[in-house]
Amino acid sequence: MSPELIIAIIVTVVGASTPILIAALGELVVERSGVLNLGVEGMMLVGAITAFVVVFLTGNHYLAILLAAAAGLGTSLIFGFLTLSLSANQTATGLALTIFGTGFSALAGQGYSARPVTLLGPLFPSELATHPIWRVLFGYSALVYFALIMVVAIWWFLKKTRAGLILRAVGENDLSAHSIGYSVIGVRYLAVMFGGAMAGIAGACFPLLLTPQWAERMTAGRGWIAVALVVFASWRPFRLLAGAYLFGLVMTMELYAKAGGGPLSVVPSELWAALPYLATVAVLVLISIRRDASTNAPACLGKPFLPSN
Amino acid sequence: MPYRLELTGITKRFPGVLANDNVTFAVKPGEIHALLGENGAGKSTLVKMIYGIMQPDAGEIRWDGQPVVVPNPKAARKLGIGMVFQHFSLFDALTVLENIALGMDAKIPSRELEARIREIMGRYGLLLDPHRTVATLSVGERQRIEIVRALLLDPKLLIMDEPTSVLTPQEVEQLFDVLRKLAAQGCSILYISHKLHEIKALCDTATILRGGKLVDTCDPRQETSRSLAEKMIGAGLKDIVRGEGRTLGLPKLVVSRLSTVKTGHFDVPVDNVSFTVRAGEIFGIAGVAGNGQNALLDAMSGEVRGGDKDAITLDGFPLGLLDTTGRRKRGLCAVPEERNGHAAVGDFTLSDNSVLTARDRLGMVMMGLISSGAARTYTGKVIADFAVKALGPGSTAGSLSGGNLQKYIMGREILQKPSVLVVSQPTWGVDAGAAAAIHQALVDLAAAGSAIVVISQDLDELRALCDTLAVINMGRLSPARPTEEMSVEEIGLLMGGVHGATEVHDAVPA
Numbered sequence: 001m002s003p004e005l006i007i008a009i010i011v012t013v014v015g016a017s018t019p020i021l022i023a024a025l026g027e028l029v030v031e032r033s034g035v036l037n038l039g040v041e042g043m044m045l046v047g048a049i050t051a052f053v054v055v056f057l058t059g060n061h062y063l064a065i066l067l068a069a070a071a072g073l074g075t076s077l078i079f080g081f082l083t084l085s086l087s088a089n090q091t092a093t094g095l096a097l098t099i100f101g102t103g104f105s106a107l108a109g110q111g112y113s114a115r116p117v118t119l120l121g122p123l124f125p126s127e128l129a130t131h132p133i134w135r136v137l138f139g140y141s142a143l144v145y146f147a148l149i150m151v152v153a154i155w156w157f158l159k160k161t162r163a164g165l166i167l168r169a170v171g172e173n174d175l176s177a178h179s180i181g182y183s184v185i186g187v188r189y190l191a192v193m194f195g196g197a198m199a200g201i202a203g204a205c206f207p208l209l210l211t212p213q214w215a216e217r218m219t220a221g222r223g224w225i226a227v228a229l230v231v232f233a234s235w236r237p238f239r240l241l242a243g244a245y246l247f248g249l250v251m252t253m254e255l256y257a258k259a260g261g262g263p264l265s266v267v268p269s270e271l272w273a274a275l276p277y278l279a280t281v282a283v284l285v286l287i288s289i290r291r292d293a294s295t296n297a298p299a300c301l302g303k304p305f306l307p308s309n
Numbered sequence: 310m311p312y313r314l315e316l317t318g319i320t321k322r323f324p325g326v327l328a329n330d331n332v333t334f335a336v337k338p339g340e341i342h343a344l345l346g347e348n349g350a351g352k353s354t355l356v357k358m359i360y361g362i363m364q365p366d367a368g369e370i371r372w373d374g375q376p377v378v379v380p381n382p383k384a385a386r387k388l389g390i391g392m393v394f395q396h397f398s399l400f401d402a403l404t405v406l407e408n409i410a411l412g413m414d415a416k417i418p419s420r421e422l423e424a425r426i427r428e429i430m431g432r433y434g435l436l437l438d439p440h441r442t443v444a445t446l447s448v449g450e451r452q453r454i455e456i457v458r459a460l461l462l463d464p465k466l467l468i469m470d471e472p473t474s475v476l477t478p479q480e481v482e483q484l485f486d487v488l489r490k491l492a493a494q495g496c497s498i499l500y501i502s503h504k505l506h507e508i509k510a511l512c513d514t515a516t517i518l519r520g521g522k523l524v525d526t527c528d529p530r531q532e533t534s535r536s537l538a539e540k541m542i543g544a545g546l547k548d549i550v551r552g553e554g555r556t557l558g559l560p561k562l563v564v565s566r567l568s569t570v571k572t573g574h575f576d577v578p579v580d581n582v583s584f585t586v587r588a589g590e591i592f593g594i595a596g597v598a599g600n601g602q603n604a605l606l607d608a609m610s611g612e613v614r615g616g617d618k619d620a621i622t623l624d625g626f627p628l629g630l631l632d633t634t635g636r637r638k639r640g641l642c643a644v645p646e647e648r649n650g651h652a653a654v655g656d657f658t659l660s661d662n663s664v665l666t667a668r669d670r671l672g673m674v675m676m677g678l679i680s681s682g683a684a685r686t687y688t689g690k691v692i693a694d695f696a697v698k699a700l701g702p703g704s705t706a707g708s709l710s711g712g713n714l715q716k717y718i719m720g721r722e723i724l725q726k727p728s729v730l731v732v733s734q735p736t737w738g739v740d741a742g743a744a745a746a747i748h749q750a751l752v753d754l755a756a757a758g759s760a761i762v763v764i765s766q767d768l769d770e771l772r773a774l775c776d777t778l779a780v781i782n783m784g785r786l787s788p789a790r791p792t793e794e795m796s797v798e799e800i801g802l803l804m805g806g807v808h809g810a811t812e813v814h815d816a817v818p819a
């Protein structure tokens with residue numbers, strides 16, 4: 001492989017990984033607060049159609065990202081109200097949210113399919129990225145850098161700030177947090193809203209970063225990969241980064257294999273497509289076998305908070 | 310000098326119950342004040358209102374002479390009220406320092422907080438490493454975190470909710486020293502307990518609650534344990550009645566060199582445990598929680614099986630390779646510590662729960678079909694004989710209070726007349742009247758010739774009930790000795806892992 005091809009692959013991998021990384025970071029924060037929101041895919045689709053319509057009508061990519069975040073946040077509030085205020089089952093509500101998001105985005109997107117928009121260009125001026133090596137560092141759009149900054153920011157927030165400590169405490173032992181005097185429901189609402197906004201932005205990546213048009217279900221299951229990735233990364237932001245790029249690499253391999261690209265096509269592209277899921281299953285099995293090694297899962301994950309008296 | 314805390318006419322109503330009915334009492338500065346009462350007497354509800362977790366329906370709270378409303382725990386801490394909960398509000402996955410920081414309302418840089426924690430620990434002799442993860446600490450150490458957390462706020466009133474139920478006698482002494490030091494500096498202490506000798510040893514005043522009402526305020530040092538207990542339960546206390554001239558029979562249950570494998574990070578396996586229980590004998594196993602009691606019970610009941618058929622024998626018949634059902638058929642029944650979810654299925658009716666453990670011994674299943682009539686009749690008998698407060702055999706196990714469920718479970722096993730009964734924490738969370746009934750039933754079962762093993766953390770219970778005692782520590786069992794030969798101090802040292810010269814003897818009594 002030529003160096004140009006390798007660089008091209010790296011750039012593709014980073015681009016393909018970015019929506020998964022952003023969505024997974026949001027879900028990581030949500031799960032650390034003890035809530036399992038399986039509606040990531042649905043919130044991403046709502047973000048994707050919002051971003052597409054905004055950029056189609058105004059041409060402003062940053063406004064599109066902002067409104068996609070707002071749309072994702074709004075969608076997550078439905079989930080928050082049902083599971084936090086009404087203590088509905090989180091798994092069922094999350095699945096319903098994905099179905100809702102899929103249907104809603106398809107409805108809102110009617111009449112927009114096959115209409116082109118422009119992609120969000122690189123953040124830095126092209127003079128910086130003339131040499132292929134520089135392209136690896138400076139050749140990306142703002143969303144890619146945003147994702148990387150969020151990895152560090154979320155790590156720092158969880159590890160070093162008092163608010164992050166409270167969030168972890170709520171996810172670890174909701175009853176204790178409540179008895180000390182923290183608002184479990186309040187903290188979880190904020191986390192769910194943050195997760196919704198991140199999923200919205202992740203959805204925006206599809207029309208703004210990857211394919212400049214609207215297609216139904218264009219997120220193609222990436223929201224599910226994001227949910228799996230959080231477990232894969234055992235709820236740690238930097239492992240999440242590594243995992244997201246690894247998954248991105250495998251997905252890019254699938255594309256190359258599909259395109260009949262040389263040695264990769266020896267393995268059927270369906271197998272490449274299945275690899276991220278196989279990897280997740282493998283990791284889950286490994287975690288279950290070594291259960292004495294702290295799995296790091298928030299102890300209250302997925303359990304509704306029901307303070308007795 | 311005004312009272313530190315004054316409660317006047319406090320009333321709290323829950324659907325169907327009056328948890329506190331017009332309760333009035335006061336705590337002086339520097340006083341150690343006991344709040345005494347059985348489970349369900351309303352102690353916890355009362356302190357939750359003082360600490361702002363709940364609001365009274367009627368009545369007034371005065372603090373240093375001023376009427377106050379305590380809307381939430383934060384406001385309580387601001388007034389200078391600290392609380393150490395019975396069930397620790399700790400986060401296992403976080404460090405000691407993080408746990409303490411969570412309980413602080415002010416934002417303190419972690420380095421400064423650590424310095425203050427070390428200062429408090431030094432002053433009161435509470436030893437802890439601030440950077441340890443809570444999951445790796447013993448129960449006594451966890452309690453110290455709660456105490457340090459409360460002391461960091463310089464409280465003027467410290468509420469302790471049943472603090473000693475999980476401690477060794479030596480740890481209890483250390484705790485009392487800390488509390489006396491605090492009181493000498495003017496901090497008032499509200500001490501909730503139902504352990505009478507502790508209250509007599511520690512407290513200046515005792516307020517006694519029964520059924521939500523204030524029964525008496527007295528000086529516990531002027532009372533006897535018996536008179537306090539009678540005020541608490543409102544009736545004469547029954548002693549355990551033992552038959553005259555009882556002699557122990559032949560060895561019935563013989564456990565020899567029983568070991569289990571470590572299965573989880575926080576699991577303590579049992580290591581080469583041997584003991585013999587004779588017909589008619591009640592054999593007690595004392596120990597601080599988490600020293601292998603659960604592994605021992607699982608290995609005895611058959612939930613966890615080893616490879617040695619002779620590790621457990623009943624009347625010489627090897628049980629070591631049999632599963633729970635097989636052991637029950639041979640006459641060995643067991644009651645685990647966790648009653649809801651382990652000893653009983655919460656969503657099942659009591660009748661169905663009876664089928665689960667009594668089906669073979671009492672013929673409740675014929676050719677794969679459950680004889681629900683037999684199950685109902687038997688369950689009805691358990692409910693009647695053990696005074697279980699339940700609507701009937703059709704009530705779900707989960708709808709019963711903890712104490713009533715325990716009475717049902719104990720009754721379900723005892724009425725099967727097992728040759729060997731192994732029980733863990735038979736009276737945990739059960740009020741004094743019901744505990745006495747369970748104790749009497751165990752004594753009667755032994756008198757009928759069964760061998761009984763009682764695993765408990767409650768030394769008073771073991772000393773009152775058992776003929777023979779051994780102590781489990783880190784999965785190893787101390788040599789068994791007659792109860793009357795062992796002093797509380799000696800048991801306490803064994804519980805803390807200090808073995809005397811007796812270490813070298815074989816653990817199997819002759």
